Amino acid sequence: MTATQQGASRGYLFFITIVAVLGGLLFGYDTAVISGAERGLQAFFEGAKDFTYTDFLHGFTSSSALIGCIIGSAISGLMAGRLGRKKSLFIAGICFFLSAAGSYNPEFLFFEKGVATKGLWVAFNLYRVLGGIGVGMASAICPMYIAEVAPANKRGQLVSWNQFAIIFGQLVVYFVNFLIIQSHKNDPAVVEWTNQVGWRLMFGSECVPAGLFTLLILLVPETPRYLVMSGHDSKALDVLTRINGSSVAQQILADIKNTVVEKKEKLFAYGVLVIFIGCMLSVFQQFVGINAVLYFAPRIFDSMGMGDPMTQTVLMGIVNISFTLVAIFTVEKLGRKPLLITGSLGMALGAIGVALADALPAVPGIVGVLSIMIYSASFMFSWGPICWVLISEIFPNTIRGAAVAIAVAFQWISNFIVSSTFVPLYTWSPAFTYGMYACFCIIAAIFVWRLVPETKGKTLEDMSNLWRNRK
16 A cells, blocks of 8 residues: 555545435435325325315425425525534435425324315425425535545546436335335225325335435534634544545645635626526526426326336336436546537437327327437436536636525526426426427527537636636
């Protein structure tokens, strides 16, 4: 072992990364659990006597967690700065756990068990908003935590695995939802069971990974950067030594201390265009319509009449995770723009296929199912991971904190708009809905081609010069 490797522990780094990406898994789990639960949830609240549960209210219920995501992402920077990355992730874990338990039993203390009322609907949505706060915090802080503990030569790869964990979390919950439904498949009263109990178990299942994450986060260290910012240099050196080795740790600590106080510039110091591009990347990531598929996949597959919709949803999850790996292993070879443009056009093709399958009765249902798979797979190797990569790279150092916060807020707001409008739009006309998403996909491809710079191989200093020259 060389001097630069003395004291380094790959196992320690692996454990820290695994715990951190559990936050990404919970991100995916929480946002996709609604896909299996929403129909039973809709039937449950449609039985309420004191209010009418409309498609609009169901769209809101299915996407209410996104309100919390907006709040969580907005406060994540403040919490990470004041409480630290580790404590903030612990609080996110508590939010995940309480949300899962509350969504499983929203009647707790205040309402009659199994009786749908307006008050119970409000309580349920408050629990979902709480989970969304956890998601919003995790979406910003988990990548930050990994980046601040990872060695420089492994940082990009380790941060990329957070996106993989998000998609894996969605696959896990698709499979869990499938098993919950299958457990009562032969029950003559399976529909009634799903409407009263099944959706509760789906939400409650999140307590397991949420509890595990909340406990394990107590076992990992605070990031060296935050420790230095808090005046705990010796603790920072201990963490750096375990990850990088003794000699390298000393040099990294010196670099952190030299850069811990960053120069600040006004948000528009590099012009309006860089902020506009960053925000529109977030908007297009949602307006291409992917979360309408992720959140409502069983409903969509069921409408196509092609077998068990939960089985097809699990299959889609496997496709999603496979194509996310494609992005992880090709982004540094092919570049960001080619993947985004190709993915946009692939999504447009898939969305058009879904629209045609609905509009033309002669088109077999299998065309619609395959089109959904193409649509989803195209997103997973492009806009899913690459948008996050670009948002982390595209802004100059001196405005990154504020600019990323704004871009992420635009992302969650756009997510809420798409998710809350999908049910009424899809009920009115699936063909129009997916035709509209296809148009956004084409516009997104043009936007990337004309305005988004390629960041492959560029340093952050290169990006600062690029935007100064384009002002």
